[in-house]
Structure formats: C-alpha cells, structure tokens
Amino acid sequence: MTEKKEENPLKKVCIICAKGAIEDVYASLVMANGAVMEGIEAKMFFTFFGLDAITKKKMNRLHTGTVGNPAMTMPGGIPFPTLLGMLPGVEAGVSAMMKKQMADLDIPPVDEFLDMITAGGGEIYACKLAADMFKLKKEDLSEHVIDIITIGDFYALAGGDNTQIIFT
Amino acid sequence: MATKNIAGISVDVNDEGYMTNPSQWTEAIAKELAKEEDIELTDEHLKVAKYLREEHEKGTVLTIRKVGKSGLVDIKGLYKLFPGGPLKKSSKIAGIPKPTSCV
Numbered sequence: 001m002t003e004k005k006e007e008n009p010l011k012k013v014c015i016i017c018a019k020g021a022i023e024d025v026y027a028s029l030v031m032a033n034g035a036v037m038e039g040i041e042a043k044m045f046f047t048f049f050g051l052d053a054i055t056k057k058k059m060n061r062l063h064t065g066t067v068g069n070p071a072m073t074m075p076g077g078i079p080f081p082t083l084l085g086m087l088p089g090v091e092a093g094v095s096a097m098m099k100k101q102m103a104d105l106d107i108p109p110v111d112e113f114l115d116m117i118t119a120g121g122g123e124i125y126a127c128k129l130a131a132d133m134f135k136l137k138k139e140d141l142s143e144h145v146i147d148i149i150t151i152g153d154f155y156a157l158a159g160g161d162n163t164q165i166i167f168t
Numbered sequence: 169m170a171t172k173n174i175a176g177i178s179v180d181v182n183d184e185g186y187m188t189n190p191s192q193w194t195e196a197i198a199k200e201l202a203k204e205e206d207i208e209l210t211d212e213h214l215k216v217a218k219y220l221r222e223e224h225e226k227g228t229v230l231t232i233r234k235v236g237k238s239g240l241v242d243i244k245g246l247y248k249l250f251p252g253g254p255l256k257k258s259s260k261i262a263g264i265p266k267p268t269s270c271v
Contacts, residue, residue: 034270037232039252106231107271116233116271119243120254 011162012041014154019168020049022064022098028168029053029113036120044117045154047127051134054126054142059110063095114144123157125149175200179263186259186266190221193263201261205253209261213249215240217262224264230255231271 013035017028028044035042052058066072066085072094074080084090099109108116114124126141126148138148158165169188172181175196180188185204187193198217202209219238223230232254236243243254250257255267 030270036247037254038256105271106229106233106269108233112233116236116243119236120247 008162010040010164012043012158012160012164014043014045014158014163014165016045016047016154016165016167017050017053018048020052020058020062022062022095024168025050025053025062025110026102026107026113028166029110029117030107031166031168032122033113033117033120036117036122042117042120042122043125043154043157044122045125045127045149045151047130047151048133051126051130051136051141053110054114054124054145055136055140056142057140059114059142062110063091064098066091066094111142114142118144125154125157127151127154184266187263188265190224190263193221197263198261201263205250205257205261207250207257207261212241212245213258213261216246216249216258220258220262220264224262229269230259230267231269233271 013031015028015032017025019025028050032042032044046054052062066080067082069080069085072080072085107113118124123146124142124144126136126145128148128150131137131148138145141148170181170183171178172185175194177192177194177197179192179197182188195214198214199209202213207213216235219235219240220230223234228234232243232246235241235246235255235258241249246254246258255269259265259267
C-alpha cells in the first residue's frame with residue numbers, strides 16, 4: 001500500500017491495556033511494537049486483568065474466552081457453540097491453537113514481545129490501583145516494567161503534540 | 169513507476185523510494201539510499217542489508233524478530249543501526265520492497 005505523506009505525523013501513542021485475554025493483550029502489544037517500529041514513541045499502561053500480561057507467572061499463559069464470544073468459529077467457519085466452550089479443556093485447546101497460529105506468523109510469546117517493544121524504546125508501566133487490588137508487587141512483574149504508577153502519573157507521561165491515547 | 173539516478177545508475181523505484189528491481193542494487197546504491205535516511209552506511213548495515221536480500225529472494229516474510237534471530241544483530245542493535253525504522257529503513261537500503269509485516 002502506498003503511504004500518504006502526513007504533514008503532521010503522529011509522535012507518541014499511550015496504550016492502556018485493561019483486559020487479559022490473548023486477543024486484547026496482543027492487540028495492545030502489536031500496536032505498541034508497530035509504533036516503535038515506525039519511530040513513534042510508545043508507552044504502555046497495564047491495568048486490571050491486563051496486568052496478567054506483565055505478571056511473570058501469567059504472561060505466557062494467557063487464554064481466550066470460549067464462552068460468550070460470538071465471533072468464535074470452529075475451523076472451517078462453523079459457529080462455535082457456547083455450550084462446547086464450557087467443557088473442561090476446550091478453552092485451553094482453543095488458546096493453544098490461537099498461540100500456534102500467531103507463532104506461524106512470527107508473532108512472539110508475550111515475554112519476548114515485551115523484549116522487542118522495550119528494545120525499540122517502548123516503556124511499560126503497571127497500574128498502582130490494580131496492582132494493589134491483585135496484591136502484586138514490582139518483583140511479581142516483568143523486569144521490563146519501569147514502575148507501578150497511578151493513572152495520573154500516566155497522563156503526565158502522555159503530554160505533547162501529536163500524542164494519542166488508545167484503550168483496549 | 170519511476171526511475172531515479174542513484175550513484176550514477178538508473179534504478180526503478182516506487183513513489184516511496186523503494187527499489188522495485190532488487191537486481192539493480194549495488195553497495196554504492198545502498199550508501200546513497202542510507203544517506204537519504206541520514207544513516208552513514210557501515211559494514212554492520214551492509215551485513216543486515218545482505219541478509220535481508222537473501223531472505224527476500226527466498227520469499228521469506230521479514231520481521232524484526234527474524235532479523236534479531238539471524239545472529240547478525242539483536243533487535244536493540246537493529247534499532248541502533250536504523251533509528252526510527254528498523255525494518256523499513258533497512259529494507260529500503262537493501263533495495264527490497266517495503267515490508268508488509270506488522271512485527
């Protein structure tokens with residue numbers, strides 16, 4: 001695709017990841033990585049269940065919801081019955097399949113994705129309120145987490161012309 | 169499709185300045201293309217460019233992750249070599265099409 005020359009290009013994205021399902025976390029990670037790859041500054045703020053993505057014990061074990069997800073289909077495009085999604089092991093199987101499909105596209109596991117984003121200068125923060133709520137300390141979180149901060153602190157990092165805040 | 173005179177050679181480029189015929193590429197062209205991106209071309213840059221060209225020829229979809237695992241340079245090093253566009257700028261300098269991957 002031809003890129004239009006933007007006269008007033010985007011300079012910074014501040015991405016808030018508040019959910020912990022595979023697709024929510026990866027949407028945030030892809031956007032942050034895509035930004036630094038284009039020379040756009042990226043700052044990420046993980047809150048509520050999004051914290052799973054930067055919690056050492058959980059980050060590589062994310063799941064996708066198989067219940068109440070109308071977009072979910074079986075291989076071949078047949079609708080995925082919600083009742084099936086309730087069976088033990090189904091969610092794990094579907095999650096494993098999603099991870100495999102992403103790996104085939106060279107999309108890395110969460111910990112490696114954070115390595116890539118921070119290698120490009122992206123910054124990772126955790127939400128203080130959510131960390132307190134889930135009783136998480138800095139040592140429970142990825143070494144890439146710069147600090148546990150309040151949303152006010154994060155807004156303070158979100159200033160400047162041509163900055164966008166993205167919520168997923 | 170346009171042609172552009174780079175380092176004394178007439179090469180085919182698209183409107184974003186990416187070369188459309190990788191076989192026209194030479195190291196002298198790479199040096200000129202690098203200059204346009206404010207990069208002083210070194211052997212390190214050339215190693216990456218040659219790797220990208222080889223992979224492109226094989227039909228590989230290139231990602232910064234793949235380059236990071238090539239053993240030539242890690243991802244941090246790749247950002248240092250090609251600031252503000254590790255895959256785009258390196259591809260441009262390597263004379264291959266603009267990358268289509270999001271990672």
